[in-house]
Amino acid sequence: MPGELSPIDKAKFAAAKRASAFVESGMKVGLGTGSTAAWMVRCLGERVRDEGLRIKGVPTSTRTADLAREMGIEVISLDEAGWLDLTIDGADEFDAELNLIKGGGGAHLQEKIVATASDRMIVIADPAKEVAHLGAFPLPVEVISFGWTATRKLVEEALEGLDVLGREVTLRMDGTAPFVTDEGNRILDLHLKRIGNPRQLSLLINQIPGVVENGLFIDICDVVVIGHGDGRVEIRDITAGTVAEDRVAFADGDNLFSNI
Incomplete structure (x- = not known):
């Protein structure tokens, strides 16, 4: 009720x-x-x-x-x-x-x-x-399973030049196994704390090989x-x-x- x-x-x-x-x-x-x-x-x-x-x-x-x-x-x-x-x-x-x-x-x-x-x-x-600024919630990035560790490294390198406060990237888990999307992909969660330029971040992340889509809706x-x-x-x-x-x-x- x-x-x-x-x-x-x-x-x-x-x-x-x-x-x-x-x-x-x-x-x-x-x-x-x-x-x-x-x-x-x-x-x-x-x-x-x-x-x-x-x-x-x-x-x-x-x-x-x-x-x-x-x-x-x-x-x-x-x-x-x-x-x-x-x-x-x-x-x-x-x-x-x-x-x-x-x-x-x-x-x-x-x-x-x-x-x-x-x-x-x-x-x-x-x-x-x-929120006043996006980023306190971890930004999800869907990636294909093949070579996902290389994709994560490329994402981490890309974050070095962007206006964000945090740069930790973690693989989303479902218990002891990686979380799998409806499309059979994995998700990297970007713990950015604050995103200074969401549009720039979205465009850059989506250019990385292995990335399918990110969770920024601009x-x-x-x-x-x-x-x-x-x-x-x-x-x-x-x-x-x-x-x-x-x-x-x-x-x-x-x-x-x-x-x-």
């Missing part, structure tokens, strides 16, 4: 619930990955059941695809969709220009492809995800919806240059919470 949720989960739910209102029948929608995005998928599933909302969802990971199907959302591939009206996803960090770090869940490759194949990207977040996000634990919601539209406020009610009877 909503009353039993932690304040952070209430904030995530508030952002997800408000962002789901941007979705209209007939849309093809990119469905993000992560804890906040999971709330959004549940909110859309509730609308599908209760309002007859008709959408086609393009998930950004196998776990999102499984949840979407469980919620009664029709799932299609990006190739089938061709182009999307909207993508809604979470973020690990965002700054004042709505640049993001994503990939804490290891799905940033598919997330970036889906987001850039959309007319708009809406990010849903709690207030703790807003000039991709259009709107951020920030939820608070008391139901308040702030909507920032960087394209329109507007900031709006709203409120989401927590209804104890919502089907959304029946299996939490």
Whole structure:
């Protein structure tokens, strides 16, 4: 029940619930990955059941695809969709220009492809995800398994000439084994602490042989919806240059919470 949720989960739910209102029948929608995005998928599933909302969802990971199907959302591939009206996803960090770090869940490759194949990207977040400068959250870099140690060395060398505070590079693990993405790749986490020039860093890292994609989303996000634990919601539209406020009610009877 909503009353039993932690304040952070209430904030995530508030952002997800408000962002789901941007979705209209007939849309093809990119469905993000992560804890906040999971709330959004549940909110859309509730609308599908209760309002007859008709959408086609393009998930950004196998776990999102499984949840979407469980919620009664029709799932299609990006190739089938061709182009999307909207993508809604979470973020690990965002700054004042709505640049993001994503990939804490290891799905940033598919997330970036889906987001850039959309007319708009809406990010849903709690207030703790807003930062003055990106970089406190480790930056994920997806690399192919072949020669990954050489790729890591090249990444470490590239960081020497960049405006960052930290330069530690670690291989992401899943227990005692390396973490493996949906594409069968590995992830290097860059512990940079502060990124002075995200655009430069993104361009340089992606030029290194063996790197598939990094978790910096530059000039991709259009709107951020920030939820608070008391139901308040702030909507920032960087394209329109507007900031709006709203409120989401927590209804104890919502089907959304029946299996939490």
